[in-house]
Amino acid sequence: MSRVTLSRYLIEQTRSHNTPADLRFLIEVVARACKAISHQVSKGALGGVLGSLDSENVQGEVQKKLDVISNEILLEANEWGGHLAGMASEEMDNAYQIPGKYPKGAYLLVFDPLDGSSNIDVNVSVGTIFSVLRCPDEQQGETGDLGEDAFLQPGTEQVCAGYAIYGPQTMLMLTLGNGVKGFTLDRELGSFVLTHDTIKVPESTKEFAINMSNQRHWEAPVQRYVGELLAGESGPLGRNYNMRWIASMVADVHRILTRGGVFMYPRDGRDPAMPGKLRLMYEANPMAMIIEQAGGAATDGSQRILDIQPTSLHQRVPVFLGSKEEVLRITAYHRS
């Protein structure tokens, strides 16, 4: 049986779902960048890529060397191909302008170049999360700088979302809005090969993911819900739950796509100015699209994540995503 590479899958999508050629090219380039990042990540101490820099990003987080390397790989791979009108990233304060010497295109690429970077130095899975939006017509091909407002579109407008996970295997999980496909990097072939054709998040689960160390800061609905999970068989939910927390969103979401579960990063009382930790544009939105496309649900406690109208590039939101039954339960607790 011949193997379906990412390239072949994308060509088939062009035929069956009218995926535009420039979007196909864009995804191929992102996948190529992820391969390069995977390569860098896997070098570890041998490549001198571990550890932190002296710099901080716009969110006041210390940048790891690999955060910056990954960001540069994505920028360099994508800036020249003529498929993008601009880029935005966790690691850059403002929108990235396509250099004047290169052609501009119709799409916007938003990414978290390296997610879970606190896990890099301890050799635990990390990843790259990305989201593709259309650049509003009136801002395409303009000679001036592309403003932040071009990016501020709700997640429902994403034409594609995906992530690469750099773990025991490097995988690329992708949605073009008609289901989720999983590709595994075949290092001998140098290509991503379709290995997970039907990805479905089970509707119910007995597994949850939350950073329990923040318990004292949570709001009442989350206290109630997690209290019920911990009460197990003799509690109101009548069954025992298991807990996992990898602290790399990609790895936690990947587990949920594989065997179900509910992932929570709620708003908490540590810093009233921070409504949650995760960023809407390049963490919550792409993951919400993937989870929904796999039959799961994603809310911020009160509304569907994909319906949120963004107000800034680095906006943070509370996140509840995964198996439908549990996400709907915790969302109902916020409403009651």
Ligand code: AHG
């Ligand atoms: P990043 O490394 O891109 O800043 O993202 C880290 C995020 C996410 O991957 C993870 O779910 C969460 O931070 C973990 O947070 P805690 O360290 O608070 O558990």
Ligand code: MN
């Ligand atoms: Mn992240």
Ligand code: MN
């Ligand atoms: Mn990151």
